[in-house]
Amino acid sequence: MGTSSTPSRSTRPREKSRSRDNAEKQELRASILRAASEEFLGHGYEGFSLRRVAERVGYTPTTIYLYFRDKDELLFETARDGFVAFDATIQAAATQSDPRERLRALGRAYFEFGVNNAAHYRLMFMQRADFLLPRLVGTAASEELHAAALLDPDSAHRVIAQDLLVGAVRDGIEAGLFRAGEPIAKADALWAGIHGLTALALSPLMSPEHARSVADELLDTLIRGLEP
Amino acid sequence: MGTSSTPSRSTRPREKSRSRDNAEKQELRASILRAASEEFLGHGYEGFSLRRVAERVGYTPTTIYLYFRDKDELLFETARDGFVAFDATIQAAATQSDPRERLRALGRAYFEFGVNNAAHYRLMFMQRADFLLPRLVGTAASEELHAAALLDPDSAHRVIAQDLLVGAVRDGIEAGLFRAGEPIAKADALWAGIHGLTALALSPLMSPEHARSVADELLDTLIRGLEP
DNA sequence: TGCATTTAATTAACACCGTTAATTAAAATA
DNA sequence: TATTTTAATTAACGGTGTTAATTAAATGCA
Structure with missing residues (x-):
């Protein structure tokens, strides 16, 4: 086992013979x-x-x-379903052209995904957030990490979701609908708000029904707060 | 041993003899x-x-x-420290007379408590929210439960915190600083926002430093959103 | 074909965990 | 002093994730 050369002449890992x-x-x-x-x-x-x-x-x-490899990898692979479902839900919600309505639709879709996929949401964003690429937001090399994350299928999800949020905020600023400022910070504020409400809705601290009505209030307040 | 009566149970709570x-x-x-x-x-x-x-x-x-009784009770008693520290932190932050500034101070204090007491915050508001009185917010008999909760020292904490939030919102509405509306829903929206940001700051999804700057953006946006 | 080798699944074992029941040793009571 | 109460123990159960050793089956090669 000291040598790393391949002993036998014919290569062991046959490229065929793995059909059945x-x-x-x-x-x-x-x-x-x-x-x-x-x-x-x-x-x-x-x-x-x-x-x-x-x-x-x-x-x-x-x-x-x-x-x-171990329990963690099994769980991670299991969580993939949640990733793609989340992706689809968010992506489908970003149709509106008005940035304000787009943000509202994104927020609602995010919240509803969480309530309707409690186990997956909890895992992805609360219990095992490390399943998504760690420490992307707010790091020094944020831009490169962001680009790399988009190439990595495992972390592309929330990057996509985050890009949709940032894009809507940026569009709103450019259209003069929102005050000027750092779009990423504003988008993260929106994300934090709707994530917090979703998390509370999945906890015993707030019923999902009450949370749903608070969601309207929250999105209203946040979007109004962005306006000039 | 067939009888279920307790003839000579040892659990006789003597009122004396408990000095040493x-x-x-x-x-x-x-x-x-x-x-x-x-x-x-x-x-x-x-x-x-x-x-x-x-x-x-x-x-x-x-x-x-x-x-x-069991591991859970041991953990619950351990968590008490977090409750009282949270109480003190929040209570101390509600000094400002201007409702907007009071809300800002409350939000900042809440966030900082979470970041500076990560384990306790996680336990109280994320992992074991059931340690606080379950399903208080948004339930039918909310008023009675609210009153009862204040009598129960275990659940008084977030009721106090919630009351401070609701009070600030109500004061703002009465002073004409905020738009009219349901103060509880507005306060819950604020709570959700700052809780969400705190939760993200305690996760690998956002660094505490970045979250701190987002906190300003979030509180600004939310408070502006409450204004007429 | 028959023999050797690789592969797939197993059993056995380890180090933890929370928890209950039975048991010992010490203190308090009569 | 004898008895009872109390405090702590040991032993054991069923559960967890994980590693190493072992069996049984499928495959490769002469």
């Missing part, structure tokens, strides 16, 4: 992921058990490790 | 709490281990159960 078995592997991997998703949706982040996922799919716990 | 031993018990209880606090501050909510608390204080794990 590899397909089966992918299949089992997918069914583990399916079981993990049910487990996560049913028991949440804190109650998510690797051993129960294994039992659910009919294998022993150690088998999971042949398909995922 | 009871003081010692209280002392050990306090030192367990001290160890639990260190443990919580060092390892956070997810890493908080009852067995390590016991080891730290020099007793076996089961001894803890003679002083606390």
Whole structure:
């Protein structure tokens, strides 16, 4: 094991010969992921058990490790569903041309996604925010990180969402609808507001129904606060 | 053993004879709490281990159960420090007479408390919000619950904080500084905003330094949004 | 074909965790 | 002093994630 050269002449990792078995592997991997998703949706982040996922799919716990590095990677892959659903929801909401209405639609869509996908929202933005690219906002090399993040499919999500917010704010400023200023800081303020309300709506501190009416008040107040 | 009556239960609360031993018990209880606090501050909510608390204080794990019902109660009692510190911080910030400045000071104090007491803030408002009276805001019998909550020392905290917010909003409306409307909804919008920013500042999604500058932007925008 | 090797899944084990029941040792009471 | 109450213990259960060793099946090669 001291040498790193390839001993046998013919290359071991054959590029062919993985039509049948590899397909089966992918299949089992997918069914583990399916079981993990049910487990996560049913028991949440804190109650998510690797051993129960294994039992659910009919294998022993150690088998999971042949398909995922550890529990964290299994959970991360499970969270992918939430990422893409979030993306789709936000992207679909950014249709309005009026920046104010666009912001309102984005805010509402964000809030509704959180309330309607509680487990995923909690995981993505509250319990395991490290699943998204860490420390992007407000760092020194923010621009480069931002560009790199867009290339990384795992972190593209909230970059996209953030870009939509920043874009709407910038459009509003350019159209003279909003006061001048740093668009990123303003967009982050909007993000913080709607995230905070969503988080409260998912906590015992505020009922989702009450939070929904507060959402209107919050978006109204924030958008009015942006105006000249 | 067939009878369910309690002929000679040992739980006879003698009103006397609690001079020496009871003081010692209280002392050990306090030192367990001290160890639990260190443990919580060092390892956070997810890493908080009852067995390590016991080891730290020099007793076996089961001894803890003679002083606390279970891990959850131990943690709850540990969290009390956070409650009272939060109370003091918020209360001290509500001195300004101008409602706008009072709101700004309250918001800043709230944010700074979160950043400077990360573990406690996370526990109180994010991970174990159920430690505060559940479902107070937005419920049907809100008024009665509100009154009852003020009598309950455990839930008085955020009721006080909420009352300060609602009071400032109401004062602003009465002084003609803010638009008319439902003060509670407006106060909840403010709370959501500053809570959201605090939560992001405690997550890898936003650095505390960046969040601090966003805090100014957020409070500016929200307070302006309340104005006529 | 038959033998060797790779691969897939297993069992066994470790170090934790919270919690309950049974048991010992010490203190308080009669 | 004898008895009872109290404080702390040990032993044990069921659960967790994870690593190492082992079996059984599929594949590669002569």
